[in-house]
Amino acid sequence: xxxxxxxxxxxxxxxxxxxxxxxxxxxxxxxxxxxxxxxxxxxxxxxxxxxxxxxxxxxxxxxxxxxxxxxxxxxxxxxxxxxxxxxxxxxxxxxxxxxxxxxxxxxxxxxxxxxxxxxxxxxxxxxxxxxxxxxxxxxxxxxxxxxxxxxxxxxxxxxxxxxxxxxxxxxxxxxxxxxxxxxxxxxxxxxxxxxxxxxxxxxxxxxxxxxxxxxxxxxxxxxxxxxxxxxxxxxxxxxxxxxxxxxxxxxxxxxxxxxxxxxxxxxxxxxxxxxxxxxxxxxxxx
Numbered sequence: 001x002x003x004x005x006x007x008x009x010x011x012x013x014x015x016x017x018x019x020x021x022x023x024x025x026x027x028x029x030x031x032x033x034x035x036x037x038x039x040x041x042x043x044x045x046x047x048x049x050x051x052x053x054x055x056x057x058x059x060x061x062x063x064x065x066x067x068x069x070x071x072x073x074x075x076x077x078x079x080x081x082x083x084x085x086x087x088x089x090x091x092x093x094x095x096x097x098x099x100x101x102x103x104x105x106x107x108x109x110x111x112x113x114x115x116x117x118x119x120x121x122x123x124x125x126x127x128x129x130x131x132x133x134x135x136x137x138x139x140x141x142x143x144x145x146x147x148x149x150x151x152x153x154x155x156x157x158x159x160x161x162x163x164x165x166x167x168x169x170x171x172x173x174x175x176x177x178x179x180x181x182x183x184x185x186x187x188x189x190x191x192x193x194x195x196x197x198x199x200x201x202x203x204x205x206x207x208x209x210x211x212x213x214x215x216x217x218x219x220x221x222x223x224x225x226x227x228x229x230x231x232x233x234x235x236x237x238x239x240x241x242x243x244x245x246x247x248x249x250x251x252x253x254x255x256x257x258x259x260x261x262x263x264x265x266x267x268x269x270x271x272x273x274x275x276x277x278x279x280x281x282x283x284x285x286x
Contacts, residue, residue: 006243007243007245009245009246009268010229010231010243010268010269012041012042012045012269013044019043019044019047019048021047021050022047022050022052023047025089025092025093026052026089029085029086029088029089030085031054031055031082031085031086031089032054032055032056032058032059033052033053033054033055034053034054034055034070034101034273035047035052035053037055037059037069037070037071039069039233040271041231041269042269042271042274046274050093050094050095051093051095052089052093053099053100053101053135053273053276054086054089054098054099054100054101054119055101055102055103056082056083056086056100056101056102056112056115056116056119057075057078057082057102057103057105057108057112057115058075058076058078058079058102058103058105059071059103060072060073060074060075060076060103061075061103061104061105062075062103062104062105062106062107062173063104063106063171063172063173063174064172064173065170065171065172065173065174066170066172066237066238067162067170067171067200067203067230067232067237067238068233068237069233069234069237070103071103075103075105075107078108078112078115080115080118082115082119083115083118083119083121083122083123084122086100086119086122086123087119087122087123087125087126087127088126090123090126090127090130091126091127095127095130096129096130096131096277097130097131097132097133097276097277097280097281098123098130098131098132098133099133099134099135099158099272099273099276100116100119100120100123100132100133100134100135101134101135101136101273102115102116102136102137103137104137104138104173105137106140106173110139110142110144110145110148111137111139111140111142111145112137113139113142113144113145113146113148113149114148116134116136116148116149116152117148117149117151117152118152119134120132120134120149120152120153120154121152124152124153131155131156131277131280132154132155132156133154133155133156133157133158133196133273133276134149134154134157134158135158135159135160135272135273136149136157136158136159136182137159138159138174138175138178138179138182139182140178141178141181141182143185146182146185146186146189147189150186150189150190150193154193155193155280156193156194156195156196156224156279156280157186157190157193157194157195157196158195158196158197158198158224158272159179159182159183159186159195159196159197160179160197160198160199160226160272161176161179161180161197161198161199161213161216161217162174162198162199162200163199163200163203163205164199164205164206164209164210164212164213165209165213166205166209167203167204167205170203170238179197180216180217180219180220181220183195183197183217183220183221183222184220184221187220187221187222194223194224194262194279194280195220195221195222195223195224196222196223196224196225196226196272196279197217197222197224197225197226198225198226198227198228198271198272199213199225199226199227200227200228200229200230201227201228201229201230201242201244201248201249201252202229202230202231202240202241202242202243202244203230203238203240203241204241204242210252211252211255214252214255214256214259214261215259217261218259218260218261222261223260223261223262223263224261224262224263224264224279225256225261225263225264225265225266226264226265226266226270226271226272226274227249227252227253227256227264227265227266227267227270228266228267228268228269228270228271228272228274229243229244229249229267229268229269229270243268244268246267246268249266249267249268249270250266250267252266253265253266262279263278263279265278265279
């Protein structure tokens, strides 16, 4: 059943005027953000505070996930000048923590791993104190592509499982076990780099399925977790099945903490990159 009306706890306003300065900078540097492409409800808050999650490797994805608003048309060529421009944006914004993500690029031999690495290196050179968090695709499970990103020395690495295994039909081209393997491999390659993942609620999952996912994530060494409400970008996307109440998010936060997650963000407006700097800051990993 398609749910249209949002409850009172999901009434955050998006104010274009608060986004003007960031949009000007992004246009000048020819950069994309997942904030814009994914229609994030937190965009006004983050842009007003000078925060953005940069979307590298273009705006077009090779997969067709039914919940995602990223464009599904044919991707263009890799822009090798993009890493330097992202680094310049980080410097100009004075970011203490930056999240770098991308569409999935199954068309590229390395899935874009080399551009992730180049972007991490460029930021590290331009702004040595900035904490860098790549939010990576699954690279089709290729260990070498993961190693390329890890070798660049991020401060934290993230890969979202997004939902419970039963609902993976909405993640075209993805596999739940492969996503777990990505997180496990990152941990094996660099045990000193903390691993993070995220899931969305309101897609038709059951409570026990969510708890099982949390256990699976801990089992592969994940220590940071985000849990947020799925909001369909349009009527053409996978429909919201439930608007989950705030107290349910709080309950899952407590369950996750009891399982041993070091830091958990859980709430209706939580997104993987929302308040991302707090995961490391609040646990003293700086």
